[in-house]
Amino acid sequence: xxxxxxxxxxxxxxxxxxxxxxxxxxxxxxxxxxxxxxxxxxxxxxxxxxxxxxxxxxxxxxxxxxxxxxxxxxxxxxxxxxxxxxxxxxxxxxxxxxxxxxxxxxxxxxxxxxxxxxxxxxxxxxxxxxxxxxxxxxxxxxxxxxxxxxxxxxxxxxxxxxxxxxxxxxxxxxxxxxxxxxxxxxxxxxxxxxxxxxxxxxxxxxxxxxxxxxxxxxxxxxxxxxxxxxxxxxxxxxxxxxxxxxxxxxxxxxxxxxxxxxxxxxxxxxxxxxxxxxxxxxxxxxxxxxxxxxxxxxxxxxxxxxxxxxxxxxxxxxxxxxxxxxxxxxxxxxxxxxxxxxxxxxxxxxxxxxx
Amino acid sequence: xxxxxxxxxxxxxxxxxxxxxxxxxxxxxxxxxxxxxxxxxxxxxxxxxxxxxxxxxxxxxxxxxxxxxxxxxxxxxxxxxxxxxxxxxxxxxxxxxxxxxxxxxxxxxxxxxxxxxxxxxxxxxxxxxxxxxxxxxxxxxxxxxxxxxxxxxxxxxxxxxxxxxxxxxxxxxxxxxx
Numbered sequence: 121x122x123x124x125x126x127x128x129x130x131x132x133x134x135x136x137x138x139x140x141x142x143x144x145x146x147x148x149x150x151x152x153x154x155x156x157x158x159x160x161x162x163x164x165x166x167x168x169x170x171x172x173x174x175x176x177x178x179x180x181x182x183x184x185x186x187x188x189x190x191x192x193x194x195x196x197x198x199x200x201x202x203x204x205x206x207x208x209x210x211x212x213x214x215x216x217x218x219x220x221x222x223x224x225x226x227x228x229x230x231x232x233x234x235x236x237x238x239x240x241x242x243x244x245x246x247x248x249x250x251x252x253x254x255x256x257x258x259x260x261x262x263x264x265x266x267x268x269x270x271x272x273x274x275x276x277x278x279x280x281x282x283x284x285x286x287x288x289x290x291x292x293x294x295x296x297x298x299x300x301x302x303x304x305x306x307x308x309x310x311x312x313x314x315x316x317x318x319x320x321x322x323x324x325x326x327x328x329x330x331x332x333x334x335x336x337x338x339x340x341x342x343x344x345x346x347x348x349x350x351x352x353x354x355x356x357x358x359x360x361x362x363x364x365x366x367x368x369x370x371x372x373x374x375x376x377x378x379x380x381x382x383x384x385x386x387x388x389x390x391x392x393x394x395x396x397x398x399x400x401x402x403x404x405x406x407x408x409x410x411x412x413x414x415x416x417x418x419x420x421x422x423x424x425x426x427x428x429x430x431x432x433x434x435x436x437x438x439x440x441x442x443x444x445x446x447x448x449x450x451x452x453x454x455x456x457x458x459x460x461x462x463x464x465x466x467x468x469x470x471x472x473x474x475x
Numbered sequence: 476x477x478x479x480x481x482x483x484x485x486x487x488x489x490x491x492x493x494x495x496x497x498x499x500x501x502x503x504x505x506x507x508x509x510x511x512x513x514x515x516x517x518x519x520x521x522x523x524x525x526x527x528x529x530x531x532x533x534x535x536x537x538x539x540x541x542x543x544x545x546x547x548x549x550x551x552x553x554x555x556x557x558x559x560x561x562x563x564x565x566x567x568x569x570x571x572x573x574x575x576x577x578x579x580x581x582x583x584x585x586x587x588x589x590x591x592x593x594x595x596x597x598x599x600x601x602x603x604x605x606x607x608x609x610x611x612x613x614x615x616x617x618x619x620x621x622x623x624x625x626x627x628x629x630x631x632x633x634x635x636x637x638x639x640x641x642x643x644x645x646x647x648x649x650x651x652x653x
Contacts, residue, residue: 124502126495126498126499126502126510151514152514235514235515236515291514292511292537292538295511295512295514296509296510296511296512296537297495297498297509297510297511298508298509298510298534298537299502299507299508377536377537377538380534380535380536380537381535381536381538382535383535383536384535384536387535456538458538458540459535459536459540460540
């Protein structure tokens with residue numbers, strides 16, 4: 121209890137990143153993630169770190185690329201329109217097999233959109249986003265505690281697999297305050313990596329960071345190797361939370377703030393006698409396919425609850441091979457569904473299935 | 476038990492601060508809690524609101540759609556949220572700024588001339604905490620004994636000089652007889 125502090129989700133990411141050994145932050149202000157950058161601006165100079173407000177999101181992500189090449193922990197953060205601007209740099213970082221953390225505190229889109237919470241960057245985050253064949257490890261926090269915990273985890277996974285990781289949050293989780301137990305300060309001592317560009321001191325061959333391969337055979341080989349790594353990640357790193365699924369006849373799938381609303385809906389529907397549970401993907405890539413496949417053998421139908429026009433629903437259908445009905449409850453543009461809207465969706469799913 | 480509180484008014488009335496006070500108090504009492512502000516452009520001179528959920532169990536949605544307790548610090552807020560209060564819920568009205576009565580008959584209502592009292596007492600801008608004081612008296616979701624610590628925490632070491640005026644405002648609200 122005494123270790124708990126009351127913090128905004130955005131601030132919890134910033135403090136957790138520092139405690140995870142991140143000493144380099146590059147960004148450009150945008151609502152609703154600005155508290156993150158503001159926190160970094162305040163803290164980094166005091167601990168010998170770097171906070172730099174770049175001239176643009178594009179500049180910021182390329183600064184991240186530079187530091188990532190040295191093997192140091194580095195991050196940037198933005199919100200939807202800003203993350204679109206970063207896509208070129210993210211593709212280069214993925215193509216150069218470098219670790220870093222990108223935080224997207226989503227707002228409604230497309231275009232400049234609005235500033236209210238949204239989950240409509242799901243496709244962008246999980247299906248590539250930039251050009252070329254690549255993935256990001258995508259984590260979806262649904263509480264302030266998870267904003268902190270997943271920041272540490274994202275840095276670790278990014279480094280382990282030498283690829284960028286993304287926290288896909290939304291304006292609600294970024295702006296809300298909850299008590300949080302901050303992770304322990306990690307030993308930030310730098311360990312030399314056999315790929316990092318740190319100066320040879322004429323004592324070793326050059327390490328080369330590059331995403332340009334003009335010989336197609338070589339580039340194909342690079343892609344093959346990268347996807348072997350991705351296959352291993354899909355096998356071992358999928359994470360999810362299962363809520364009241366033991367006796368469930370219907371399964372809600374929702375992440376982030378939509379999962380929080382859905383938990384209320386699960387309890388309300390159960391009070392009506394409908395046995396419903398929730399599977400909350402914690403990693404959006406890799407998507408917890410197996411958990412959904414297993415659930416599909418027990419439940420009668422699925423309900424994808426999303427703050428978008430329906431993006432994750434495609435992965436739900438793919439995961440279960442379209443073996444059961446999958447319906448959608450959604451709001452868009454910065455609106456959030458009420459638990460009642462989700463319960464209505466469950467009732468509809470139940471009635472449809474009875475026909 | 477879960478209590479869902481919605482505090483609403485103009486930007487600048489200390490809506491978010493009142494919510495932070497309840498959140499800090501909840502944390503000091505070891506409760507589960509969430510605090511969610513409105514963060515739109517309407518904050519600048521328009522309407523602001525803040526959702527606080529206090530519970531004995533982990534909290535699902537932090538968004539308050541059906542408040543158990545509504546604090547309305549201006550007329551647009553009362554107009555907008557009056558119907559959303561759960562039957563048997565409680566509404567606190569700043570009666571200096573809102574000249575109409577609550578239409579609902581299935582809720583408890585307390586009219587507190589908070590803004591007027593704050594101005595008279597020389598603690599303008601603390602109407603929010605006068606209403607909070609009344610809430611501490613009429614609702615039992617947080618114990619009175621926790622108030623001092625919560626005020627100390629929420630004003631922070633940097634603004635410790637504001638402890639006394641905040642306590643004064645809470646006392647005025649707590650002892651107000653409607």
